[in-house]
Amino acid sequence: MSVLLVEDDVSIAIVITAALEAEGFDVAHCDSVAERDRLLAAREYSALVTDVMLTDGDGIESLPAVRAMHPDLPVIILSAQNTLDTAVRASDYGAFEYFPKPFDIDELARTVRQAVGNRANAQRRDPDEPETDGLPLVGRSAPMQAVYRMITRVLRNDLTVLVLGESGIGKELVAEAIHQLGHRQGGPFVAVNTAAIPADLIESELFGHEKGAFTGAVARNIGKFEQAAGGTLFLDEIGDMPMQAQTRLLRALQSGSIRRVGGREEVTIDARIIAATNKDLGPLIAAGQFREDLYYRLNVVPIHMPPLRERNDDIEALANHFLKQAANEGLPRRQLTRDAAELLQRQPWRGNVRELKNFIYRLALLGREDVVDADALIVLLSQSQRGDSEAAEIGTSLEATVTRWLQREAPPPGRVYDEALAAFERPLFAEVLRGTGGNQLRAAQILGINRNTLRKRLSELELDPEGFSRQPQPRP
Numbered sequence: 001m002s003v004l005l006v007e008d009d010v011s012i013a014i015v016i017t018a019a020l021e022a023e024g025f026d027v028a029h030c031d032s033v034a035e036r037d038r039l040l041a042a043r044e045y046s047a048l049v050t051d052v053m054l055t056d057g058d059g060i061e062s063l064p065a066v067r068a069m070h071p072d073l074p075v076i077i078l079s080a081q082n083t084l085d086t087a088v089r090a091s092d093y094g095a096f097e098y099f100p101k102p103f104d105i106d107e108l109a110r111t112v113r114q115a116v117g118n119r120a121n122a123q124r125r126d127p128d129e130p131e132t133d134g135l136p137l138v139g140r141s142a143p144m145q146a147v148y149r150m151i152t153r154v155l156r157n158d159l160t161v162l163v164l165g166e167s168g169i170g171k172e173l174v175a176e177a178i179h180q181l182g183h184r185q186g187g188p189f190v191a192v193n194t195a196a197i198p199a200d201l202i203e204s205e206l207f208g209h210e211k212g213a214f215t216g217a218v219a220r221n222i223g224k225f226e227q228a229a230g231g232t233l234f235l236d237e238i239g240d241m242p243m244q245a246q247t248r249l250l251r252a253l254q255s256g257s258i259r260r261v262g263g264r265e266e267v268t269i270d271a272r273i274i275a276a277t278n279k280d281l282g283p284l285i286a287a288g289q290f291r292e293d294l295y296y297r298l299n300v301v302p303i304h305m306p307p308l309r310e311r312n313d314d315i316e317a318l319a320n321h322f323l324k325q326a327a328n329e330g331l332p333r334r335q336l337t338r339d340a341a342e343l344l345q346r347q348p349w350r351g352n353v354r355e356l357k358n359f360i361y362r363l364a365l366l367g368r369e370d371v372v373d374a375d376a377l378i379v380l381l382s383q384s385q386r387g388d389s390e391a392a393e394i395g396t397s398l399e400a401t402v403t404r405w406l407q408r409e410a411p412p413p414g415r416v417y418d419e420a421l422a423a424f425e426r427p428l429f430a431e432v433l434r435g436t437g438g439n440q441l442r443a444a445q446i447l448g449i450n451r452n453t454l455r456k457r458l459s460e461l462e463l464d465p466e467g468f469s470r471q472p473q474p475r476p
Contacts, residue, residue: 001116002026006036006050019109033057046116052079063093074115084137087148088181100145136173138321139314143306150303155182162298163276165305168354171276174303179232184272187231192224195240202245204261213262225258228271239279250294308352316341322360330441331364339374426461438468
């Protein structure tokens with residue numbers, strides 16, 4: 001059995017060669033695309049192990065020529081460019097396996113032996129498929145490499161995926177990546193937070209309902225399963241789904257069809273199912289709060305998304321990504337100095353990527369300089385930490401304030417909601433406009449509402465954005 005190793009780092013090549021020879025392989029080594037092609041034309045090899053960046057080209061981009069001449073040759077990719085894009089490109093061009101550097105040499109040797117022994121299992125994809133720009137996941141850390149490798153394994157099938165991990169780590173982004181890069185990318189991506197839907201409405205939301213199925217059902221409603229036809233249905237926070245809805249979901253997954261609430265017609269499911277939870281389902285199963293049989297139906301391919309504290313190396317890349325994102329959304333363009341990035345890496349980020357993103361957006365909005373150094377960052381971090389410590393007290397005082405307002409103002413029947421909403425919106429809009437210097441576009445982005453909606457409400461509340469414009473500061 002012979003292996004062709006294409007690697008331009010001599011020290012790495014020596015280690016790999018020794019490991020493969022210990023497994024009984026005859027190893028030929030070269031360091032360029034041209035020499036690789038010459039050796040492949042001269043004799044047959046049992047497997048090809050290649051780096052990406054070679055002396056005269058890209059080891060992945062040049063694989064179609066290898067595939068044309070040796071369609072059954074298993075290819076194993078090695079790369080120091082540890083991104084999701086590299087992992088996906090390796091899969092796109094038919095790689096049997098992808099190893100980010102540094103890698104476990106024993107695992108590489110085992111994989112080469114497996115590839116040689118089972119060439120028919122090599123995963124292949126069409127090299128003419130679209131490029132994968134705009135990928136939702138960011139990071140090159142070792143924990144993220146494991147996520148990328150799992151994603152590439154499910155792109156060409158419809159196996160049910162269960163994404164596991166803490167709140168705020170980006171579980172929906174994993175689902176989006178699988179959808180965008182998989183064979184259902186042309187269909188819709190439908191996401192539903194099962195924890196945010198009232199228990200008495202969740203079945204209607206998922207499965208739809210017929211006209212007259214219940215009070216208020218004035219017309220047929222198409223549920224999320226049917227909306228996702230041809231694409232992907234993402235069920236977030238599945239651990240919070242009511243037991244009755246769990247039973248219906250299990251039946252749908254088992255039968256491959258659904259029935260609208262109040263209906264008799266069976267509708268075939270044509271959607272890939274990806275679920276996610278931030279809860280440990282084991283105790284819920286033991287407590288009778290989650291069906292064990294549903295768990296096994298959903299947990300066909302588990303993907304464990306790491307918390308941010310386990311991927312500190314990705315924090316700088318994530319921060320720069322969010323700064324660019326914030327600038328594209330109309331916030332000031334900022335940059336981090338090296339010491340500021342290192343300071344970010346030392347923070348706990350208990351809220352994971354979501355907390356980091358919110359902080360970076362706050363930095364983009366409130367930062368005084370275009371280039372943010374560690375000193376400026378310390379000020380913003382201390383303000384953020386004070387805000388976190390006061391959050392519970394603020395929430396309680398807000399509820400108390402609403403209660404006192406209702407008792408004091410006592411709006412007339414039929415006007416309670418409108419007047420309470422106006423009383424809440426006025427200081428809310430005023431504070432955000434004050435922070436943006438009266439810029440309505442930025443204010444709408446921060447609030448998460450349409451700019452026209454903001455303008456309409458400002459007019460109704462008689463709030464003038466010009467009154468919040470930043471005045472020039474007098475020189476000292």
